[in-house]
Amino acid sequence: MLRDHCGVVGVAAESQVSNTIFNALRMLQHRGQESAGMAVHAHDTLIHKDMGLVHQVFNPTILEYLRGTVGIGHVRYSTTGGSSLENAQPIFVDTAEGQLALVHNGDLVNAQQLRDHYKTKGWAFTTTGDSEIIIRLLARYLADTHDMIRSIRTVMKEIKGSYSMVIMYNGKVYGVRDPYGIKPLVLGKIVDGHMVSSESVALDLLDGEVIRDVMPGEIVEVGAEIFKSSPGGAALSPAHCMFEWVYFARADSVLDTKLAYEVRRRIGKALARAAPVDADFVVPVPDSGRAHAIGYSYASGVPYAEGLMKNRYVDRTFIMPSQLSREMSIKLKLNPIRPVIEDKSIVLVDDSIVRGTTMRQIVQLLFKFGAKEVHIRVGSPPIIAPCYFGVDIKHRKYFIANGRSVEEIREILGATSLRYITVDELVEAIELPYDHLCLGCVTGEYPLPIPGEKTRFQARLDSFRQE
């Protein structure tokens, strides 16, 4: 399963914001289950963060303690391996200019260079995360300029990569999106204030309204009554991560004006048109493939059916490995519903295939339960290159599509047929220009320079040359 990094939120209002942030974080919980945190500004900066789900980390006493009319919040994804409270956010620094707190979602590609550079200047880092680099650069430029907007701008010139971040400083909240707008960040109005949030669903809950997405390279100062926009240096064209629509964001979130649910349905429809099958049922891999499958069914007329039953209590649970064969392990999570499968020809739909291990087990299971045919349809193109911007697809050698043709993959998966959506079909389904998306992991062409990889500009140049 793919994992993104985090969810962020920032609020300025006329009343206490801790409950607002708490509820917003609950709506962003799908973006991170490892830790949660919040900082508010009162006379001082008050912070609480801990390992656990939002409703485990906070309680009424803590929310009452976090009294302030501006605040920021964060949820962090669940890592394999040990927990690490040290990397929980918000991160905080105390400087001559006052106190800063920061939450961010994304990955810097030049973090190590910056770290090394400033270490040679005598800087000592007390954590190992990107956030400390950002906040200390901010603090440094703030000491020079005494001007937060200018400081943010300077930092934005220095750091490279994906970041949607929210900064709290002297009672003010700043939402910042990287020059490419790789990670989402949306600006909205709530009853007595304004909010920036990773996804629009936080606003839905609070009866708020989306004003607009924060623009790539934009700095938004968020106040209770007004918000002010400052340019931070946008790229020539944006590069929104396509996986937000395909998988990460909640289906009910609107990101850069496109509702995830609709994108997923359009993907399904495109797959139906491009790779139709005369099947008995369209079956999603729950929950990730559901919207795509509904779209496929709609466009193809093949009836939609839930043929795999998901065990709600196995999500994110430690499964004692030695106790279960691989087949039992997959059945514990996804058990076939026999009459949908037996003697049936199935279109099996999921959002993506990274390593292919689970998909292969599902196919085996379906055939074992008597499926006549299993036609796999995938909502994203083959993943052939790593993500450098925060998505947990890092090593080419693990990708099933690495150096293999679709036919070879089909054979490994054991499927009757296999069709990925193409890059062009995906772009069309998102309904944004090709140039406005980050498609690095499916094209190997990246919006910004990565050592050892091509930029999309270089790739295009190459293609012109070849022509």
Add this chain to the structure above:
Amino acid sequence: MLRDHCGVVGVAAESQVSNTIFNALRMLQHRGQESAGMAVHAHDTLIHKDMGLVHQVFNPTILEYLRGTVGIGHVRYSTTGGSSLENAQPIFVDTAEGQLALVHNGDLVNAQQLRDHYKTKGWAFTTTGDSEIIIRLLARYLADTHDMIRSIRTVMKEIKGSYSMVIMYNGKVYGVRDPYGIKPLVLGKIVDGHMVSSESVALDLLDGEVIRDVMPGEIVEVGAEIFKSSPGGAALSPAHCMFEWVYFARADSVLDTKLAYEVRRRIGKALARAAPVDADFVVPVPDSGRAHAIGYSYASGVPYAEGLMKNRYVDRTFIMPSQLSREMSIKLKLNPIRPVIEDKSIVLVDDSIVRGTTMRQIVQLLFKFGAKEVHIRVGSPPIIAPCYFGVDIKHRKYFIANGRSVEEIREILGATSLRYITVDELVEAIELPYDHLCLGCVTGEYPLPIPGEKTRFQARLDSFRQE
């Protein structure tokens, strides 16, 4: 939300059974999240039980400790209010005839009478649950007869109500189902033994096979190599709880030969035929209405769409009540997906309506998000009478259908139209005879005598007389 009581499992095998029972219980987890427990027979009876989910209660050390080739297991539902380890099962007694352990699913209707009766005979009860009554009666008759089958039979004559239970005694496992077969119990073959289980999904996981349902009034002695059936006194006709198919059981479970998923789809189809709407989308209330909605879509041709996004992390979570308005509370759980709702005519499908509170909020939410029409279709008939057999629908005054016409209910819910499935349509969808079902809560006619209520026999007699 409706709640059933428990899940039970019993295994006899040629190898250690604790891991088998552990995995079976994980598949039955949806039947109870409050506590879990297991007893195995070695030289002695070993028991472990605690509050929590199956994977929280057990760990490899405990499973290793529970060494035995026969065993029984239990999951118990989550009550509102305080936790109570005392009522966790298995329950155990030590008698002159040896040690007995018991797990059971169901409710006795004459528990208080039995308790009072035996208290006057000098019995002292150390718990407040039904299980102690059953196991002490068993112990008593065993002392007289030294014969477990005879003792079970005598107890079955004495206790009235619903019970699917598993007894472990002297290295043997007995599965017992009440004379009406109200609660499910299925018998199956696993790799080196036999199993009885509340639902067939436990067998699926273990690569086992369903042999057949335990019959109403049947006692099955479960051995590793063979199983023996003894009559315990069946009723004239069974009375399987219809809600197992409609809601309780996992969609992939086969109960009394009928797959829950198929019953739900047939219900949806029946509703589509009986109450068609020229709508834009069929939208389920997730997760409970999904299969019914798919059936409705299939039969009507109205496209299926997921118009309400469920927050996975709010299930069974304490929501701080004062923090959220009622509308926010429902949105935190179920947020509308705008393009499926706005300016659309919607068929909203759920499995049942008890109090109607949540359904009313959903309807309001849909209209607020711009729905043109909301047509509610319900997978079970109006609930007009209490359940005395273990389902948490107890008090007529709370039922929205109590003393109200469908039109009146529709008005309260604020829906454009409202159609419940009828009792006859439901029976037809289950594909079992009317007389083989317990329909007490939707007809007020019960399979066995309940003080102050009619039996189905009396009801039929009355209807003959009226004719």
Add this chain to the structure above:
Amino acid sequence: MLRDHCGVVGVAAESQVSNTIFNALRMLQHRGQESAGMAVHAHDTLIHKDMGLVHQVFNPTILEYLRGTVGIGHVRYSTTGGSSLENAQPIFVDTAEGQLALVHNGDLVNAQQLRDHYKTKGWAFTTTGDSEIIIRLLARYLADTHDMIRSIRTVMKEIKGSYSMVIMYNGKVYGVRDPYGIKPLVLGKIVDGHMVSSESVALDLLDGEVIRDVMPGEIVEVGAEIFKSSPGGAALSPAHCMFEWVYFARADSVLDTKLAYEVRRRIGKALARAAPVDADFVVPVPDSGRAHAIGYSYASGVPYAEGLMKNRYVDRTFIMPSQLSREMSIKLKLNPIRPVIEDKSIVLVDDSIVRGTTMRQIVQLLFKFGAKEVHIRVGSPPIIAPCYFGVDIKHRKYFIANGRSVEEIREILGATSLRYITVDELVEAIELPYDHLCLGCVTGEYPLPIPGEKTRFQARLDSFRQE
């Protein structure tokens, strides 16, 4: 270290008693750290019990819930091996005559016989503890007689062994002590009611006053305004456990009119007179030998010094066994204070020696730190026989004094000299007649018949015959 079983308390007052019982239990905490529990009588019997220390098991919310003007409480000792909430007290039964709850301290010697006997009568026991036997016998005779005092009396004829117990029934509290008064139980007056308690310190805390000890074989009905005494059948002479004064009870407790601290000091004095040493310091093994050592110093004129420093944080702590050599393990608990030890002749005083393992390590440590001489003085006679009444000294083979002369023991311990107090000196120090004490573990002669052991009557008869 020796371990007794439990502490009990019962209160009847004109106001709520849960806080009173809570505080009394905190004063009895030294009698048991495994679990704590309380039952109060309101309209119904309310019970709360759990694993842990008193202040961990109860909190203000629970104490507020336990509203009642009569109640009983219990602390239970820490067993090696697994915890077992099932054996936590109070135990409760529901009968035709009403609800009973019981707490008790002691061990029945005929528990197994009673269990077997009643099992043959068809009784089924739901726990494995003595308490269930007692309470179910009570319930049985209550059903026959409808009279609690008569029922208690009948039970007292049937059960053999040590028991100080408190029963709550129909809003009344009964304190009962076995015919020999083996375990302590004291009756006192508190501000608006009466209390029975294992030790007088509970009354001290509550500003109460000791009225008197509950007599051997006495039944005391405890009311808010008055208390009533009924005979339950006393033995010819009492047999108070001598270890209560020597070790178990708090030094500030008065048991059967004798203050533990004074008894311990007199023991020390007796040892000083009987086995004087021209030493530099008298050093206690903290905390258990402190009062005895002070007495020794007082009578001998040898200065008292604390020569072993106790690590407060190692009490009852899991020590990772592989990490520490035996010597390190003892130093972690008890580190020598060099100038008190080096080149010094030491009188080392402790309350008792059971296995001798720790004492041997301490002696080695003292010599390693340069002690010239180590003279051990022990506050109880050699332990040569098991305790059948609840003290954790069960198996002769583990006793260092089993079949060995004092000289042989001295050699094993590596001490310069070794003097146990004699039985006669101990009896004199307690200031009660020999015949009023249980000295089973140090004489092998028991107050009541134990299969395979002599009674003190038989022993005396034998000695007459030999003379």
Add this chain to the structure above:
Amino acid sequence: MLRDHCGVVGVAAESQVSNTIFNALRMLQHRGQESAGMAVHAHDTLIHKDMGLVHQVFNPTILEYLRGTVGIGHVRYSTTGGSSLENAQPIFVDTAEGQLALVHNGDLVNAQQLRDHYKTKGWAFTTTGDSEIIIRLLARYLADTHDMIRSIRTVMKEIKGSYSMVIMYNGKVYGVRDPYGIKPLVLGKIVDGHMVSSESVALDLLDGEVIRDVMPGEIVEVGAEIFKSSPGGAALSPAHCMFEWVYFARADSVLDTKLAYEVRRRIGKALARAAPVDADFVVPVPDSGRAHAIGYSYASGVPYAEGLMKNRYVDRTFIMPSQLSREMSIKLKLNPIRPVIEDKSIVLVDDSIVRGTTMRQIVQLLFKFGAKEVHIRVGSPPIIAPCYFGVDIKHRKYFIANGRSVEEIREILGATSLRYITVDELVEAIELPYDHLCLGCVTGEYPLPIPGEKTRFQARLDSFRQE
């Protein structure tokens, strides 16, 4: 009760050190119960720290993970109010010169000035503790000099106050003591390496030997085979905190060559000589007054007795405040043993009196239990001035001795007589020169300049002038 800050340890050895540090920390547990932590150097710096006691924070898995042959450890005291993992140590920084980790015990008096100064230089601090200031200064000078000893020296010139610290850098361990040696730090040999530790007891446990105290202003580089000493700038005369001997250190610790137990006994003797009483018993306030009382008894011939029984289970426990009157609260902790008190004249000995609240309650209790006379003898002089070096005596207004004569204090306490040890007697008991001690809190004269307070040099100058 007084509270010091912390305990520190550093080890370099030829084998894995995590178990060694774990055991050393258990011996230093009395110096801090809030949190514990450890860092070891392998290829990388591995750190584990958490809230809780040493044996709660570490387990075999974590100790196995912490593989390294050099390491440092820390225990931190329990603060009132909220817990704060952020301030747990070791603290860590990553710099161009490598990784540093640091533990420290003490308080800087110019922390705020340093913080403010470096904030104006653009530094951003990610914590609020002194440790971050020290470690970042170290990192800074290391960047300039590439030489740890020189860097430490530069930092020592910049920071003012008390600090015994241990630094780990590039596989080396450095023990550093402030120029006055205010906090203790001892150097020792263990089986295959060397150790620095706050107290010598850690060496005792490990069968190690004290080499010597780290000198005031000394930097010791600790290696497995050798250790190297470098001067860091000692003050003209040391200023060891007298409270280490009087109260903080374990009685079995040797600090700056003086054993705490002996100092305490000499204090008791001095009090006996200076303020004799013809009393019945010398009674300590357990556990803090015990050694002083033994000394008093020894010198006076008045018998030592334990007249107050300490409840072991109330230490550091939350006591529900509303449940207990003040008198009950003190009795729950310290219950009088009647025959030692009643009709007796008592010498009551404790180490110190800060606010006097508890002492006053004890005196009342003793009189209530029938004491004829209560003569208080106190092991430290009246506390009249704050500690700026880490001891939790901060505000003059709370000191009972603030602006009051001894007679006035006696009256408030309700004692028959009251005698503090004098400063001169205390100095004599410690057996170090007056000029080698920090006596700030009992003289108001401090070893180094504190804004608003006198230095001992100024005080002496003043006294010369007055003469």
